Amino acid sequence: MSDTPVQDSPAPAGLTPADLEQAQRREIDTPSSQVMRFGPADALPLDAGVTLAPWQIAYETYGTLNADRSNAILICHALTGDQYVASTNPVTRKPGWWTMLVGPGKPVDTDRYFVICANVLGGCMGTTGPASTNPETGAPYALSMPVVTIRDMVRAQARLVEHLGIETLFAVVGGSMGGMQVLQWASLYPEKVFAAVPIATGARHSSQNIAFHEVGRQAVMADPDWLGGNYIAAGRRPSKGLSVARMAAHITYMSDTSLHRKFGRNLQDREAPTFGFDADFQIESYLRHQGLTFVDRFDANSYLYVTRAMDYFDLAAEHGGSLARAFLRTSTRFCVISFTTDWLFPTSESKAVVRALNAAAANVSFVEVHSDRGHDAFLLDEPEMFRTVRGFLTGAAHARGIPAPGGAA
């Protein structure tokens, strides 16, 4: 079992920050993955009240769509994730961020299901976001990109799914912000979602969560290299600010217990404190590393946009304050999963979703997984989560008549 979140493990030897930066720039407009491009005729209406055109959505697929087109699973990624859920990330050259869950024989079995994962709107890995080139100016959109919402992200994904010829997704699965998208999908397109698996998430972003995001945004915007968002055109990067933002956020992804177990008050490569401001403690060294590696793979403006989308998320508010109304008459089957030590999206938030689904007479199961690893648990080796997802999807596949890899339904 590894405690280190997959997405920020050390980069392979030989990759310099310059290599990473160059690769990250390249992926923004011309991703290594598949990409679907939409022209003015397919403009995307946004919650901000404007339309976006042209726009593009970058995605990866795994497995094979069956003849009935009934076995497609959409995976929704979290704040800093991307479409490379089970394949090598072209920037960091690291394995996909959810390879323990998604792949041949895995709980989301690519021998049985056709898996789609798309970079979110506002992201920086090939789907249109603030780093994308505005064709009208030839420069990055920066802050001229409209602010997007979770619902906008889902609308963009729905266009992709539609153009892939899939009428109904077998399942939508995601954790954290990915789980918000799962709930939004089920609410917005109930007829298009056979099963939904929202993990470590909630139906709204809490005041405390907004507060942590706001600290991160202020850290980015305080960096003089942010330049009002126009750093790319100026050949600069607000790396220090983005690094501080990532450090603050990273603390919220772990539990006090896991921090204590992993680091305690251990000193970093020294016998005694130095009485200075170097990273004396292992936790300091670890956090600095998290901050530094993050800026090599993520765009600062995208960080502003995607955190903002999470902050704006409030599914009940879209339905007159009633979360149950967001799911009225749904026939989607739900499997809600939380983790005992997740304090960013505590179990109480998942229970609020379950109560609303019950009030809407929905088909819902709920599992609180025992883990001491906090919010990050959803990205880690958590056998109880894997068993839960596997079991739920297998049952749902049976109900939908999707054959097992061996041939039996």
Added chain:
Amino acid sequence: MSDTPVQDSPAPAGLTPADLEQAQRREIDTPSSQVMRFGPADALPLDAGVTLAPWQIAYETYGTLNADRSNAILICHALTGDQYVASTNPVTRKPGWWTMLVGPGKPVDTDRYFVICANVLGGCMGTTGPASTNPETGAPYALSMPVVTIRDMVRAQARLVEHLGIETLFAVVGGSMGGMQVLQWASLYPEKVFAAVPIATGARHSSQNIAFHEVGRQAVMADPDWLGGNYIAAGRRPSKGLSVARMAAHITYMSDTSLHRKFGRNLQDREAPTFGFDADFQIESYLRHQGLTFVDRFDANSYLYVTRAMDYFDLAAEHGGSLARAFLRTSTRFCVISFTTDWLFPTSESKAVVRALNAAAANVSFVEVHSDRGHDAFLLDEPEMFRTVRGFLTGAAHARGIPAPGGAA
């Protein structure tokens, strides 16, 4: 009842940031309070292995020392506190930060007790710290000031108390970092402490707490106006970085519940989100205000030094890993207080102190106060805390033969 921490309520009308900055600069070397100055003959040995001379300690007193010199209470302040526990702060012109607890007729009754409160070593309100003028150079010490520890702070206070002619303090009282000093006092000078009241604190700084401090320090040091610590000499201030640090820290002082109750997802002076990066939510506006007002009253390098002192605190480590050994054969009476929703210094940390005191056969009482206001509760109107402190001190005063204000012992 007010939910707003006293120390960062809005400044009185008419005070400009320039006024505040000028006042803050003045207080560094020439505090409005009393100050005791020590020359080379009274150099202060520090845990860093060097001695500090000359040095000074700024303090306020309230009430009257009795003829027996038996009624002195030392109040220890928290991270960003100061000596103005119950008198007007000369920079912000605001009331003292613990006037609900300390004053005539209050639980720490200045009609009965002689109260002393000193600015900590490393601080910026008149006790020697990184902003103080180094007499050898005429410039601020900045990072040439040695890093100090909680034990160094306590040693400095002990010099003050000794020079005030007080052999034994009736009580030492403090919350958060103030509580760390209380525990250090009781451990280092058991014969000088009749009673001890550590509130909302712990015997060590946890990995998670170090992590939050490290984010704050990185935010300060990432600010280009920090200039390697030499901003004062250059006429600059790393205000943006210090503001971000304060915002991150401030979240940890409140509970998720209190944030939800105070702010929820309420918008700030608007009916609908703006789809931009202004402070749409009240919590954002509140945090930005906390950050901005803080930089007017606190020195950025002091923030580095004092957070570092907290991080280094580990009372058990000073005693071969045994916290009980830190209190062996103590005759001090302890009253340990924690708050149910304090996640910075959770009740488990107080219980660890209580267990160690029990193992050392100490006289200890413990109260967990029910409050939904998180760590900040110790600075707020919490009647159960007030009753606990008043009752404990009254009993201890009786045991020590300190007359009640009316005359009866």
